Amino acid sequence: MTSLEDLFRCFDTEENRRILKHLDLNIDVLSLIWHHINPFVLNALDYKIQNINRLAQDTSVSPLQRAVTAMGKFGKLSESEVTTPLPVAEAVIRMLSDDCFLSLRDDSCRILDLASKMGEFAIAVCKRCEKMGIDRSGAAASVAAVTTSPVAYEFTRKVYRVLGLSTDSIAAAFYSRDLPEFVDQREDGAQKLTKILTQAKPMCEIKFTDEAAEEEEKAVKFNAVVGNPPYQEESQAESTRNGQKPRRNIFHYFQKQAMLLSEETALIFPGERWLHQSGKGLKSFGKSLINDVRLKKVVFYPDSRELFPATDIPDGISIVVTERTKTASGFEYEYITEEEDIILQRSNPGDELLILNPHDISIVEKAKAFTENYRLPFLHESILPRSLFGIESDFIEKHSDQVRLYTEETGIDYDTEVKLLANDQAGPAGRSRWFVVGREHIRQNREYLAQWQVVVSSAHPGGQDGRDNQIAVADNHSAFGRSRVALKSFDTKEEAEHFRDYAESSLIRYLFLMTDESLSSLAKLVPDVKDYSENNSFLDFTKPVDLQLYRLMQLEDAQIRYIESKVSKKDRESR
Structure with missing residues (x-):
């Protein structure tokens, strides 16, 4: 075949009919193109067809x-x-x-x-x-x-x-x-x-x-x-x-x-989502595979563009190798970035999450040791559900005649109304704004309306991928929709603000970055010191939190510099 005309001479064979069907080509449409195409364009197209055919038949290669x-x-x-x-x-x-x-x-x-x-x-x-x-x-x-x-x-x-x-x-x-x-x-x-x-x-x-x-x-x-x-x-x-087509x-x-x-x-x-057992359908799969004795090797590229330059996959890419006859525990782990290629032998982590960057292992181990030594929980355990108040993504659209925008100048009757932080419309075009709604619209977990919550964006709660997690304190007259998730709830404003300061410290922000930001793995490596009042036995909230945390975790100067460089890099990316 050396021209578009040749295509019409040979399309009526079983194989070519199959090809036309598979490529979703309509012979009538092609015929119209052939009869009406600019002669110079047709000549260029015929040349390409001829050239491709010549290359395909080139026996010298x-x-x-x-x-x-x-x-x-x-x-x-x-x-x-x-x-x-x-x-x-x-x-x-x-x-x-x-x-x-x-x-x-x-x-x-x-x-x-x-x-x-x-x-x-x-x-x-x-x-x-x-x-x-x-x-x-x-x-x-x-x-x-x-x-x-x-x-x-x-x-x-x-x-x-x-x-x-x-x-x-x-x-x-x-x-x-x-x-x-x-x-x-x-x-x-x-x-x-x-x-x-x-x-x-x-x-x-x-x-x-x-x-x-x-x-x-x-x-x-x-x-x-x-x-x-x-x-x-x-x-x-x-x-x-939310009007979006669901993906799985x-x-x-x-x-x-x-x-x-x-x-x-x-x-x-994709790498991080299964390695950190996050995402729909991946919790049991990720835990099972990372602990499977047949797992021989995992190669992880945190930047997917290292393998696929034109494709950006936020949680990186993994190459997973298994061997049925393997009987020894552990596996080879290779971590590849533009700057370095690190290979080490890893143990199957059991119930723990695998630390992806080998440079992070020693720091995370110190944070875990602190948590275990003082029998503290991890923050993941206190995170409230995204559906806390039952406000769905399309709430504002469906109740547009029953809500109004909130501003500081707007009057609000706290006996019958609450402030609501929600997207103005469902889907990716929606923007988070403050509204005023009647209390009757909050049909579940009303007891939290009297408390103070520290909330973050549910899309990027850990601040990964260079995104701002939009951390804020929601007062004791507020509710929020699915665009926000509460990390913790408090009886007083003081506790909420102390916790916000804690969550915004360099070390805690760094530990947020150690896990995937899906809600199933968010903050699984962040210690929760539980008491955020002025009576906290670990921290004096009237003083800089970072220095106290570094001392509590017994971090070395090089580790502190590494933590602060990672957090600074994230801040630059989020601007």
Whole structure:
């Protein structure tokens, strides 16, 4: 094919009809474009088609290099489908043992990419085989793939052809995003999916409706499962609370399925949310995986742009490697930033949260020792629910005729009314403002209206990602909506202000940064000294809190400088 005209001459074949369907191309629309396009633009387009075809057929370049060149032309297939850069895919494949590749000549052994976009992991597998002296033709049917979408299917299929791999090894009846739904909708769904995917037949023939026979359960052995699976999925239904489409994490489905399927796994997915067991569906998964004896290695990039330059994932990226035959506890941990690459052996943390930056370990250990020595709780235990007063995100919109803006000049009857801090509308466009509402609208936890709360933004309560947590004292005539969360509640203004000073100290702000800011892990490493009155036995609130805390935690000068540099950096980022 050397021109757009050639496309119309060959589209009426089964394969090309499939390609048009998968790429969501309409031949009638293409025909209109062809007949009405500017001749100079058409000439340029035909040249590009001819050039791409020439490159694809260039026998002077090795198939592997042609595949690499083709992949380099694309970064994103869609907003949610970011191709894994080849150096990253190669690094992941290097984390697998040699045994995974030596047995690929066996027809019953395969490596599976659970989320192929452009066959990037297939290219990396072929390069590893080449370095190990393994003939790629002997393993042509042993590199299997489930693709992320119809478009990804066509790209992966093209790369497989260039590499000389069997396109029969690509799933044709389902895509990566179908796997979590399959598991959710069936009892023992993960085990059933394992039986289906390990059937002794080409991957292209496998369907979810297959009834896998028991004797075929292990007919195909996956030496390894690799990939960069989808991280989240968006529901088509609108949220009844804030008008936004809800999203849920799904990457953990792929990790759990991979560990059922294979001897070894090496997957890429967001880091901090699972490492700190935060986010919907991740609490039990994160705790289980970080303590699993099969966990061999975790590579954590706090800045996702180190791996994916065009994509900013707030909680960083992790590469997780497991090995079924591993029996010793602990795992290798690698922490990579632009400035440094730290490798150390870590113990499985049990009920504790893993400290992500190795430089933070000694400081956090001192804070924990102080907390344990004086039998103090952590602040996480006192945080009140975001739904404390039952004010939803759309409250102001729904009751616009029953609320008014609050200003200092506005009169308010505290016997029948309260101040309300809430968003003026649901969704990301909403802005937090003070309103006046009747007390009858506060239908739950009314006893807190007589107390003072120290509140922070529920979106960024710990001040992570360079955001201001908007800490403030809400007086004993105030309520607030879901845009705020109360860290603690007090009977007096004095206690509330002392606690605010405590929470704004450099050390406590630093300790807030040690965990993910989702409410499930917020302040899990922040000591709570409980008494914030003038009678506190640890702190004199008439004096600078920072110096007293440094002394209480027995911090060294170098540690203090490190803490203050981290907090100062956060302040610069939040401006």
